[in-house]
Amino acid sequence: MVAAADSDGALAGKGGAVTVRAPVPLFRKPSILPGFGLTLGFTLSYLGFIVLVPLAALIVRSSGLGWSGFWSAVTTPRVLAAFEVSFGLSFAAALTNAIFGFLVAWVLVRYDFPGKRLVDALVDLPFALPTAVAGIALSALYAPNGWLGKPLNELFGMKVAFTPLGIAIALTFIGLPFVVRTVQPILQDLPAEEEEAAASLGASRFQTFCSVILPAILPALVTGFALSFARGVGEYGSVIFIAGNMPGLTEILPLLIVIKLEQYDYAGAAAVGTAMLGVSFVMLLILNLLQQWMRSRHAR
Amino acid sequence: MPADTSITAPASIPVPPGRSALTEPTWVRALLIGGALLFLALFLLLPLVAVFAEALRRGFGAYWLALTEPDAVAAIELTLIVAAISVPANLLFGVAASWCVAKFDFRGKNLLITLIDLPFSVSPVISGLIYVLLFGMNGLFGSYLRDMGVQIIFAVPGLVLATIFVTFPFVARELIPLMQEQGSDEEEAALVLGASGWQTFWRVTIPNIKWGLLYGVLLCNARAMGEFGAVSVVSGHIRGETNTMPLHVEILYNEYNFVAAFAVASLLAMLALVTLVVKTALEWRFGDELAASRH
Amino acid sequence: MAIQVSGITKRFNDFTALDSVDLEVKSGELLALLGPSGSGKTTLLRIMAGLESPDGGSLLLNGEEALGLKPRDRQVGFVFQHYALFRHMTVFDNVAFGLKVRPRGERPGSAEIKRRVTELLELVQLSPFAGRYPAQLSGGQRQRVALARALAIEPKVLLLDEPFGALDAKVRKELRRWLRKLHDDIHITSVFVTHDQEEALELADRVVVMNQGRIEQIGTPAEVYDHPASAFVYEFLGQVNRFDCTVEGGIAHVGGGALAIPTQGGVQGPAVAYVRPHDLGVTPASAGPARISGIHVVGPDARIDIDLAGLSLEAEMDRERLATLGIAAGDRCAIHIDRARVFAR
Numbered sequence: 023m024v025a026a027a028d029s030d031g032a033l034a035g036k037g038g039a040v041t042v043r044a045p046v047p048l049f050r051k052p053s054i055l056p057g058f059g060l061t062l063g064f065t066l067s068y069l070g071f072i073v074l075v076p077l078a079a080l081i082v083r084s085s086g087l088g089w090s091g092f093w094s095a096v097t098t099p100r101v102l103a104a105f106e107v108s109f110g111l112s113f114a115a116a117l118t119n120a121i122f123g124f125l126v127a128w129v130l131v132r133y134d135f136p137g138k139r140l141v142d143a144l145v146d147l148p149f150a151l152p153t154a155v156a157g158i159a160l161s162a163l164y165a166p167n168g169w170l171g172k173p174l175n176e177l178f179g180m181k182v183a184f185t186p187l188g189i190a191i192a193l194t195f196i197g198l199p200f201v202v203r204t205v206q207p208i209l210q211d212l213p214a215e216e217e218e219a220a221a222s223l224g225a226s227r228f229q230t231f232c233s234v235i236l237p238a239i240l241p242a243l244v245t246g247f248a249l250s251f252a253r254g255v256g257e258y259g260s261v262i263f264i265a266g267n268m269p270g271l272t273e274i275l276p277l278l279i280v281i282k283l284e285q286y287d288y289a290g291a292a293a294v295g296t297a298m299l300g301v302s303f304v305m306l307l308i309l310n311l312l313q314q315w316m317r318s319r320h321a322r
Numbered sequence: 323m324p325a326d327t328s329i330t331a332p333a334s335i336p337v338p339p340g341r342s343a344l345t346e347p348t349w350v351r352a353l354l355i356g357g358a359l360l361f362l363a364l365f366l367l368l369p370l371v372a373v374f375a376e377a378l379r380r381g382f383g384a385y386w387l388a389l390t391e392p393d394a395v396a397a398i399e400l401t402l403i404v405a406a407i408s409v410p411a412n413l414l415f416g417v418a419a420s421w422c423v424a425k426f427d428f429r430g431k432n433l434l435i436t437l438i439d440l441p442f443s444v445s446p447v448i449s450g451l452i453y454v455l456l457f458g459m460n461g462l463f464g465s466y467l468r469d470m471g472v473q474i475i476f477a478v479p480g481l482v483l484a485t486i487f488v489t490f491p492f493v494a495r496e497l498i499p500l501m502q503e504q505g506s507d508e509e510e511a512a513l514v515l516g517a518s519g520w521q522t523f524w525r526v527t528i529p530n531i532k533w534g535l536l537y538g539v540l541l542c543n544a545r546a547m548g549e550f551g552a553v554s555v556v557s558g559h560i561r562g563e564t565n566t567m568p569l570h571v572e573i574l575y576n577e578y579n580f581v582a583a584f585a586v587a588s589l590l591a592m593l594a595l596v597t598l599v600v601k602t603a604l605e606w607r608f609g610d611e612l613a614a615s616r617h
Numbered sequence: 618m619a620i621q622v623s624g625i626t627k628r629f630n631d632f633t634a635l636d637s638v639d640l641e642v643k644s645g646e647l648l649a650l651l652g653p654s655g656s657g658k659t660t661l662l663r664i665m666a667g668l669e670s671p672d673g674g675s676l677l678l679n680g681e682e683a684l685g686l687k688p689r690d691r692q693v694g695f696v697f698q699h700y701a702l703f704r705h706m707t708v709f710d711n712v713a714f715g716l717k718v719r720p721r722g723e724r725p726g727s728a729e730i731k732r733r734v735t736e737l738l739e740l741v742q743l744s745p746f747a748g749r750y751p752a753q754l755s756g757g758q759r760q761r762v763a764l765a766r767a768l769a770i771e772p773k774v775l776l777l778d779e780p781f782g783a784l785d786a787k788v789r790k791e792l793r794r795w796l797r798k799l800h801d802d803i804h805i806t807s808v809f810v811t812h813d814q815e816e817a818l819e820l821a822d823r824v825v826v827m828n829q830g831r832i833e834q835i836g837t838p839a840e841v842y843d844h845p846a847s848a849f850v851y852e853f854l855g856q857v858n859r860f861d862c863t864v865e866g867g868i869a870h871v872g873g874g875a876l877a878i879p880t881q882g883g884v885q886g887p888a889v890a891y892v893r894p895h896d897l898g899v900t901p902a903s904a905g906p907a908r909i910s911g912i913h914v915v916g917p918d919a920r921i922d923i924d925l926a927g928l929s930l931e932a933e934m935d936r937e938r939l940a941t942l943g944i945a946a947g948d949r950c951a952i953h954i955d956r957a958r959v960f961a962r
Contacts, residue, residue: 053426054668054688055509056519061422065434068415072486073440076452079462083455122361129358133351141359143602147366149541150594150601152548153446154568155587158575159369162376162584169372170364195365227346256445259550259568263575276447280555283451288460295448302443507701510668515715515770516689525718529705 080299083292095293100269101278104294108275109301111186112254115193120247122194123201124239130202131209145202148195153259160192161264184266189274192260197250204246205239212238241316248309255302373591377584388582389589396562397570397586403478404553404566405546408485412542416493417535421527423494424501425509435498441490449487450555453480476558481566484552489542496538500531500612533608537601544597548590618679618692618773618806619644620665625674627660627830634660635671636830642774642808647800649817650810652827653853658810659698659778661827665808666695666776678774694767694805696777700759702751708762709747712737715770737765740799757788764796768805777809781816793820814854818842826850848960851891858892858930864959873926874906876952880959887962894933896956899923901944905951912939912946923952 084092095101129135130142148156164171164182174180182188212235220230258276265272275298282291345351378385388394419438423431441449455461457474467474474480508530512522528535550568557564559573567586574583605612620642627635635657642648650658663669665676667688676683683691703711712734716725725733738744741761751759760780767775780796781789797820800807811817817824818838826833826841826849834846845851852859862869862878864885869878878890899909899921910929911922919939921932930952944950 053506054513054670055425055506055522057523058422058426058428061418062426062428065415065419065422068418069434069437072483072490073437076456076487077440077444079455080448080452082462122358125354126358126362129355133355135355139602141362143598144362144366146598146601147370147594150544150548150597151370152550152568152587152590152594154550154571155373155548155590155594156369157550158571158583158587159372159376162580163369163372169368191365195369198365252443256448257551258445258447258554263572276445276551279447279451283454283555286460288455288458291451292455295445295451298445299448306443507697507699508703510688511695511697511701511703511766512714512718514666514668514688514693514695515718515766517714517718518689521718525714526703529703 080292080295083289084296087289087293091289092293092296095290096297100273101275101294101297103270104273104275104278105298105301107186107189107271107273108255108298109305111190111274112193112251112257115190115197115254116247116251118190118194119197119201119250120243123198123246123250124205124243126198127202127205127209131206145199148197148199153196153257154263156195157192157260157263160195160260161188164188164191164264183264184268184272186272188264188266189261189272192264193254193257196257196260197253200249200253201243201246204242204249208239208242241313244309244313244316248306248313251309252302252306255298370591373584373587376580377588379584380581384581385585385588388579388585391582393562393565394570394582394586397565397567398589400478400481400564401547401566401568404481404485405543407482408489408546409539409543411486412489413493413535413539415490416497416538419494420497420501421523423498424504425506438494438498439491441487444487446488446549446551447555449552450484453483453487453556475556476560476564478564480556481553481564484556485546485549488549488552489545492542492545493535493538496534496541496612497531500534501527504530533604533611537604537612540597540600540604544594547593619677620774620806620808621675621677621680622661622665623675623677625661625664625671625676627657627664627669627671633830635664637674638830638832640825640832640835642806643823644806645804646822647797647807647809647820649821649824650808650827651812651814651817651824651853652833653812655829656827657830658812658827662776662778662808662810665774666693667691668695692770692773694770694772694775696760696763696767696775696780698779698782700751700763700783702759702762702766704751707748707750708738708743708754709734711751711762712766712769714766733769734765737769740768741765755788756784757792760784760792768803773806775805775807777807779811780809781811781813789816796820818854826853828853845891845958848889848891851958856894856931856933858890858894858897860890860928860930861962862888862890862959864888864890869959871925871928874928876906876925876954878954878957878959880957884959884961888959889962890957890959892930892954892957894920894931896954897923897930897932898953898955899932899934899942899944900951900953901942901948902951903949905949907950907952909944909946909948909950912944914939923950925952 084095087095126145130138130145161168161183163169164174166172166175166181166183168183171182174182180187182191216234216238217230220234221227225233256276258274258280261274262277265274265277267273267277275294279291279294279298282288282294346354377388419434422428423435454475456463457467457480458464459468459475461475474483508526509522512526513519517525547566548568549566550572553566554569554572557566557569559565559569561570561573565573567590571583571587571590574580574586620640622638622640622642625635625638626633638657638661640661650661652658660669664671667683667686670684674684678691678693688695703714706714713730716730716733719725734747735744738747741764743758743761743765746754746758746762751762754762760783764777764780781792784792793816809820818841821838823835824838824841825835828849834841834850836844836846841850842854845854851857860871862871864870864878864880866885867877867880868875869888869890907923907925907930909921910924913920913922914936917936919934919936921934921939921944923930923932932952
């Protein structure tokens with residue numbers, strides 16, 4: 023942030039007795055390019071009307087309940103169970119993605135195989151495919167008579183659709199690109215010399231991986247995990263079709279908000295929404311701190 | 323705490339040249355590649371294939387019928403209308419925001435950049451909820467709007483607002499790093515050569531950012547047309563009136579009309595595929611000009 | 618067109634980039650602003666162009682106050698350090714830009730624009746490259762496109778920011794001569810910024826040496842080189858031996874030794890002396906006060922390291938002269954100073 027702190031610097035001119043007109047910069051560095059006022063004004067008002075004021079309404083509405091009202095609204099057994107489902111399964115999905123996302127990124131960066139560019143492009147599918155489409159496709163696949171649901175059920179007796187496992191699969195689908203796309207560039211920029219040095223010092227390939235590559239990648243992996251996790255907590259469209267939506271078992275937080283809205287319980291919906299934003303924020307903060315700590319340890 | 327939805331692929335993936343110390347045994351490589359591909363096939367490819375397979379299960383006739391049915395046509399139209407309003411709005415915002423952020427230095431700039439990214443870290447359902455709390459019947463301005471005879475929630479304005487919210491950062495976050503990287507030299511040169519502000523903007527700035535702009539608009543549009551959670555909250559699900567394509571898919575699916583649901587879904591899946599193809603083409607062809615958004 | 622700068626001051630936060638600078642650029646001359654980075658030379662140039670506004674002072678272009686004018690109304694041509702060519706336009710369109718953006722009434726017709734651009738491209742010897750994009754040109758070619766583009770608007774003043782800074786040594790020398798010749802042909806008032814003393818001395822009619830936001834000296838290349846006005850200029854321009862000494866009646870006492878030194882203005886007592894290596898003469902003398910500690914031959918020249926009772930000095934001469942003297946490292950010698958500048962300490 024560059025700011026012109028010129029408040030009392032006017033007398034700083036050494037020796038040369040100069041009468042200095044009070045410099046213009048209040049909070050911006052002067053530039054000859056035009057349009058600053060216009061674009062900043064437009065940006066701030068648009069941001070205010072579309073994002074800030076509505077988000078403030080969420081806080082205002084849930085504060086209308088008072089602290090005790092808020093607390094009892096977000097600690098009913100049904101809400102607590104939804105918290106557990108949403109955060110627990112998002113965590114599991116993010117962990118799966120951390121492992122497989124890393125594998126995919128590794129394969130895409132390090133190896134050559136036919137169709138690689140196609141595969142690389144396909145990784146972004148969950149970003150591009152509307153969540154509702156993903157939701158019905160997954161639930162059709164894993165339904166008891168679906169392409170995957172049927173053999174899983176017959177061979178292993180596993181039920182996927184309408185169980186927590188189904189939710190975890192949908193959240194894995196949604197979160198995969200976050201891990202791949204955060205790890206991939208870091209893996210690509212990793213200097214080969216370090217690995218060669220490790221090899222020349224007698225490390226096995228596996229030792230090199232554990233002691234040289236993994237520590238360098240870990241911060242990015244944690245970022246990807248955090249992004250995937252945060253996305254999972256808020257996800258709605260891809261989950262509700264496969265979830266079954268049984269209160270206390272497979273009911274996710276966003277769905278609970280929708281249900282409260284449909285019952286015209288605006289304050290309750292706002293309270294759950296605020297709590298959800300609050301908990302996500304705290305968890306992301308913790309992950310960010312963790313990541314900073316790791317970065318500082320492995321700073322080059 | 324960015325939970326963003328548009329981390330993008332690196333422009334190219336150079337494989338480290340075969341340095342013998344840095345390669346794994348062939349069987350390890352085969353295993354890893356096989357594992358990764360199997361995972362991607364199961365988790366990404368199969369759902370995509372399923373959409374088209376289910377849509378065409380009853381043959382092309384039923385597929386076509388499902389797409390030409392009046393409610394489906396209305397949903398397609400509404401989706402196009404919503405995107406046609408929200409994408410240009412966010413385009414305008416994105417250009418304005420990146421101009422003031424990238425070309426000027428001022429106090430509070432980093433805070434502004436963080437706030438622009440904020441909608442990406444909000445759950446889609448909450449994105450819809452906040453507008454219901456403001457403009458819904460029991461909302462802060464609810465009674466006032468009713469007296470005025472204006473309906474926002476359960477109507478097109480609500481859909482547009484929610485869509486603008488969830489697609490808010492796309493263009494701006496693509497352009498800001500790009501314009502920061504390009505600096506202001508060319509604009510200054512144009513001004514010294516006698517160009518006016520508008521001439522500089524149209525003849526120098528816009529040509530320099532056009533591919534980044536297209537890239538941002540592409541991603542913004544894909545999300546605008548495919549958004550489900552946020553619009554679901556504000557729509558009211560009135561068939562033929564406030565149902566966008568994703569909402570129409572939901573209704574059909576819940577009515578066990580699977581062929582119709584997947585037929586409409588297949589259109590959205592095609593939109594996703596086209597988006598991916600154009601996006602990938604842009605990354606291959608203009609990787610350098612998009613490079614600012616990579617890291 | 619003449620430029621008069623008076624009392625220009627510019628601060629960035631706590632940093633004073635220009636501290637009440639006065640300067641007059643004469644019509645038709647080629648002036649160099651020379652100084653280390655951070656000396657304020659680029660800021661001064663950008664203020665002349667209208668790319669920055671000063672905090673105080675005045676700028677007269679042809680006798681008229683110009684600080685309130687926008688860059689487009691100042692009739693200046695500006696060549697940017699990294700050229701700032703429009704990357705999406707061909708060479709032709711780059712050069713034509715300034716003409717095409719004129720208001721409708723003043724804009725030349727397309728045939729006229731084509732004629733003028735062609736003429737300019739001939740002038741900078743780039744006619745065959747009209748259809749290329751900047752990315753397809755070498756550094757030197759880009760530089761010339763930038764120059765042609767700046768000249769296209771028929772400016773009254775040409776301002777160049779480190780015009781050769783981004784080029785390699787050989788191209789830099791060629792372009793330097795070419796620019797001097799161009800200036801001799803078109804005689805446009807020109808100011809260029811450089812941190813390279815050789816460039817300033819070779820190219821400019823007058824050199825302005827700047828340091829820490831102030832002007833240290835203004836003069837012809839010979840003046841600033843031969844008669845530096847301050848210790849800073851002495852050290853900044855060319856190689857120099859600098860040593861502390863005590864002067865008593867034309868004799869400088871240095872550590873354990875003493876040598877005759879020509880002083881101006883009768884400096885006496887503690888002083889700092891500056892002697893250019895080629896102003897330091899060496900003669901072999903077996904009982905001389907100094908010792909030759911090393912000889913380095915660099916192309917046609919020779920550099921001789923001398924030790925005078927613990928003080929290291931450097932002398933310079935051509936190779937032939939070295940051969941005539943017949944000295945070698947380790948020999949003792951006598952030294953004498955042909956020319957020096959002494960400042961009281």
